[in-house]
Ligand SMILES: Cc1cc2nc3c(=O)[nH]c(=O)nc-3n(C[C@H](O)[C@H](O)[C@H](O)COP(=O)(O)OP(=O)(O)OC[C@H]3O[C@@H](n4cnc5c(N)ncnc54)[C@H](O)[C@@H]3O)c2cc1C
């Protein structure tokens with residue numbers, strides 16, 4: 001079976017972004033970019049399914065500027081077989097990302113689509129679920145275990161109270177949580193090999209989808225700063241401050 | 251203008267988070283209805299009817315909604331959507347799971363995790379792990395929104411809304427529930443606790459989390475953890491606080507053996523008072539802590555417990 005893995009190019013998770021002084025957006029100039037950590041986990045899961053003889057082909061797809069080819073090459077170096085870049089310079093809303101992905105699903109007919117649960121820039125946590133609705137597929141979101149079993153997949157999900165396991169008929173959508181797996185590093189020979197793997201470029205405008213924005217960002221501001229605290233010298237002092245100054249314990 | 255709020259519950263009791271989501275609905279303004287979708291969930295419907303400011307409780311009581319599978323619940327909500335301009339759910343794992351499906355079925359985008367309401371179409375939400383706050387205007391005709399509960403104060407429960415039973419049954423038939431493995435704890439839930447004490451990798455193992463128990467007992471606190479502690483298998487996943495775990499804002503948050511990575515801070519930096527116990531004076535957690543103590547946690551915790 002084919003596995004499709006949508007990946008997003010985002011700010012590296014170690015970087016603390018700053019808001020631009022004109023409050024129009026965050027400043028991404030010269031910031032280190034990377035594959036969204038949850039997408040990396042999605043790629044890893046797909047590759048493991050291939051190694052286990054369950055998946056036959058792993059296809060990575062990314063929607064964005066030409067720069068996202070860098071992340072697609074990373075996915076190829078990790079073991080994806082081929083990649084598709086859907087070129088757009090627009091910042092698309094999730095519904096429009098999901099609609100483009102729906103077209104890719106229609107064309108490629110994967111049995112499983114594995115996405116990250118959340119992009120760490122927008123923190124939206126919605127694209128996978130939207131794609132599932134548009135393609136009329138069941139979904140296993142926030143997955144920590146994925147077990148393909150014939151024409152079904154069992155997904156153990158991280159939910160508020162603990163874990164929940166659901167059984168989904170294939171084709172299905174899975175979104176990854178952090179404990180699903182630990183992604184490998186790409187080896188140098190695989191990075192070299194990835195340069196020769198196929199990477200198709202398509203134009204977002206050619207999919208016949210109305211990509212009109214659904215949201216308008218009016219401003220982006222820095223979060224409220226916490227005022228500097230103090231270092232206390234002893235537990236006695238800490239307890240005294242919590243009782244009498246902060247008044248949060250009695 | 252009407253607003254539909256999805257009730258968070260476990261078929262027995264209404265989660266207090268719903269009261270905060272209703273507060274967000276009130277901030278938007280309009281006639282507020284609540285949807286209780288579940289199985290044998292009459293007690294939840296009764297509790298929902300008492301929420302202040304709610305005029306109607308819709309109850310879809312059917313086995314297909316027992317586990318609130320996203321496939322089935324999203325079809326139900328989409329069927330009801332015609333009557334509403336805003337549809338709200340709490341940004342917890344249930345709402346996060348099914349709401350984007352509703353949005354897609356209605357051909358709108360979702361506004362996730364709002365912490366504030368500017369007007370009926372403009373909302374405030376954190377992005378980049380809370381390192382930036384965006385003011386976003388929705389251009390869609392219907393607004394599908396998830397609400398981060400730390401942004402709103404619970405409404406009171408002295409109301410008496412009309413309860414209406416729905417006979418709609420939406421079964422997508424492509425998913426089923428297999429099993430739950432829920433953590434049982436006597437302690438308050440992370441989202442509901444006014445005091446939280448969390449342990450990180452510095453705790454070294456799961457056994458050492460017992461050092462937090464005595465303090466939690468004395469303070470009536472919930473116990474949380476960093477992702478590193480969860481990843482290392484010290485504690486279960488539902489204890490994770492952070493950008494991709496639970497978002498909390500208690501009156502008092504005590505971080506023990508936690509370095510203070512961006513992703514952890516994203517989940518707790520709106521707490522009223524933050525205490526950090528860490529042996530590394532350079533740990534970034536001290537930059538957000540109101541009271542920091544540079545100490546070995548294995549000395550500090552027993553002493554703190556004895557002095558409370
Ligand atoms: C996509 C993504 C999402 C993430 N989401 C989350 C999230 O939601 N929540 C989260 O927490 N993390 C999250 N992380 C992980 C995050 O980046 C950090 O790795 C994690 O928070 C570190 O946990 P920690 O502070 O317990 O461990 P460490 O960073 O290893 O810190 C341990 C601390 O313990 C102190 N210490 C050690 N021994 C002692 C002692 N005896 N006494 C006192 N202090 C001691 C050390 O000085 C150190 O500061 C995420 C990461 C990624 C990539």
Ligand SMILES: Nc1ncnc2c1ncn2[C@@H]1O[C@H](COP(=O)(O)O)[C@@H](O)[C@H]1O
Nearest residue numbers: 006007063115116118119124125126127
């Ligand atoms: N531009 C994009 N290109 C490809 N996949 C994307 C894109 N945006 C989001 N996704 C996928 O959707 C997941 C969730 O993103 P989000 O809903 O934006 O938080 C990501 O982890 C990706 O798998």
